[in-house]
Amino acid sequence: MLQSVFEGKAAEIYSALPSEKSSDYDTVKQEVLKAYELVPEAYRQKFRSYKKFDSQTYVEFAREKEDLFDKWLTSKKTDNNFDNLRQLMLLEEFKTMCSFRLKNTFRRQNCWDNT
Structure with missing residues (x-):
């Protein structure tokens, strides 16, 4: 069926x-x-953009935010390893500080993945 x-x-x-x-x-x-699992970038965006609904309690919001964070880390294969998590967070912070042109250059040269 x-x-x-x-x-x-x-x-x-x-x-x-x-x-x-x-x-x-x-x-x-x-x-x-x-x-159909989402790619790491989609999980990252969902985690970063998730906002509390008026109908949610703060506990429900925190639980959902934690779940989105865990999905992002799992998709990035951090394996609950502090060094991997540290690298992920530092790379994300670095990416936010780069110009669009520099980001594209790094992506084209595979200096980091597209996430």
């Missing part, structure tokens, strides 16, 4: 699964969701 509604990337993921896995809903769901 799922196969008939999948399109694009989801259809590709489904068709690549072995037949025994494609009949297991939980496996199919996990694989499709994994394929």
